[in-house]
Amino acid sequence: MWIKNHFLLIVNHYPKPAMPENLCGEPTVNLAENAIHSIGVLVRDFGAERVLLVVDEDAAHASGANRILTTALATCQATRFNDFELNPQFHDIERGIRQFQKTRPQIVIALGGGTAIDLGKLIGSIAVQPATAMDIVTGRVGITKCGPPLVAIPTTAGTGSEATQFAVAYVDQQKYSVSHKFLLPSHAIVDPSLTASLPPRITAATGLDAFCQAIESIWAVGATDESVGYAAAAVELAREHLVDAVVQPSPVSRMGMCQASHLSGKAINISKTTASHALSYGFTSQHKIPHGMAVAMTISRMLAHNAGVSDEDCMDPRGADHVRKRIELIMNLLGTAGVHEACVQLDTMITAIGCACSPARAGVGDAATLRKIVTSVNAERMSNNPRSADATTLMELLQSSPRTESFR
Missing domain, CATH: 3.40.50.1970 (Rossmann fold)
Structure with missing residues (x-):
């Protein structure tokens, strides 16, 4: 806090x-x-x-x-x-x-x-x-x-x-x-x-954008101590207020999400975004999936992927140990003890607000569609991801099953 x-x-x-x-x-x-x-x-x-x-x-x-x-x-x-x-x-x-x-x-x-x-x-x-x-x-x-x-x-x-x-x-x-x-x-x-008049679906989509870009900002190659501070505060706020803002909105939850959104913006203004954003643009432009929902479909998979970083595939010049510390910070902010539990937390939050936590659940999980998404990926955003991922790896991540359990 x-x-x-x-x-x-x-x-x-x-x-x-x-x-x-x-x-x-x-x-x-x-x-x-x-x-x-x-x-x-x-x-x-x-x-x-x-x-x-x-x-x-x-x-x-x-x-x-x-x-x-x-x-x-x-x-x-x-x-x-x-x-x-x-x-x-x-x-x-x-x-x-x-x-x-x-x-x-x-x-x-x-x-x-x-x-x-x-x-x-x-x-x-x-x-x-x-x-x-x-x-x-x-x-x-x-x-x-x-x-x-x-x-x-x-x-x-x-x-x-x-x-x-x-x-x-x-x-x-x-x-x-x-x-x-x-x-x-x-x-x-x-x-x-x-934001008080927003319907739940728009509140969910935009709130997920704030939440996910804050998470990405923490592990980004371009992250600094300043940006991580903004992003960490945004993750805490979104974790506390996102579900309420969608399912039982109040002035408190609306304020919390406005603060989270603004702080996440300040964070990515320094760090920029990473792989989940890079993958999202194809889902949005080709399949009309709202941007925040498109980003959320891969956020838990990229967390698991980045947690497995090694010296051989690390993209961050500060090294794999540095990246692992950033992943540990994200797990702490989510109130979880390990990577699997953190992925469950993310997927269940996304599901709790009525959104798809995987391409398959959004109806865009067939291999041909995913290959097209992978080939259109934003190279600049991928280079800002702390662990490299080739086309084969991205396909495997996009086709992997979500992890969910009862959330509240």
Whole structure:
């Protein structure tokens, strides 16, 4: 509990609003119940007359944020960019850039889940770059200029996108990840009350994303002591609140998952994600399995795989003993005494919230499907996994049976 409480002090420390000349530095975070009501003051502090609102309309209406935003932006020329597909598609990014260039906003507000926030990052940044959107998204050219201030307002507790410098984009079903410090939002408003209207399935999918990326962050090759601290606190919070947030939601469980999501975002902003995320993208793009659920289908298998690390197959330059200590930390955070028990804990938590803990249980376990997933795996994310895994190993992991037992 010390880990969680220590890092919650960081989450709940709200620095003064950044001045315009410092917008591409560390973001200002307001994580609190009813924090959404601060948006009007924030916009006025920036003196913004023109605002681009990248908004998931369903989320805005269901969460009650739409009414608050309408009042807060009443004196501004506010342009809404909406009607975009789930998971950022390149044609939506291009459409948003055209709208940005037409209206020349002084501030961008992105409200919704990870899709809306990633679109806000990409549109606001790419619109001011000399290079083309395609060149930037596909990595041929990097970002060189800081865009206007971005206020990220998540309406789910999952991706932690408001705390990261990454954004995902899909071009013809091919997933690309854009990374640059200029994509990090200047401000984040994380309000648990905005998640109160979420249906259980979305709460489960987004919560699993936060939980799994925190676990991955701990064993990642790119992990540091700082990122492990954030990730460990996120795992503790998610373990305590995820099931309740889905099956018997309360303000306490919603707050806990918002904190877990934000901390996991801070963690992966340093460490990046690993094998479970690398495998997930094919399940999402090819089979429409929600991202967090797709990641969760392999998390226990990768825990077992990484626990068997040796000097011969260790990818972390700090060595196999270092990786084993990280795995031991995960087991301790899960309240388990061994790898098998930890895998049972993960699979039963996933099952308890109505999600599949294996590809087979999600209906995508046939060999042909899994081979296609393995061949499309994200090589960069795999290289960040602490233990190597070739195609044959990945197939074996994907086809292995889950471990479940009564959870609560």
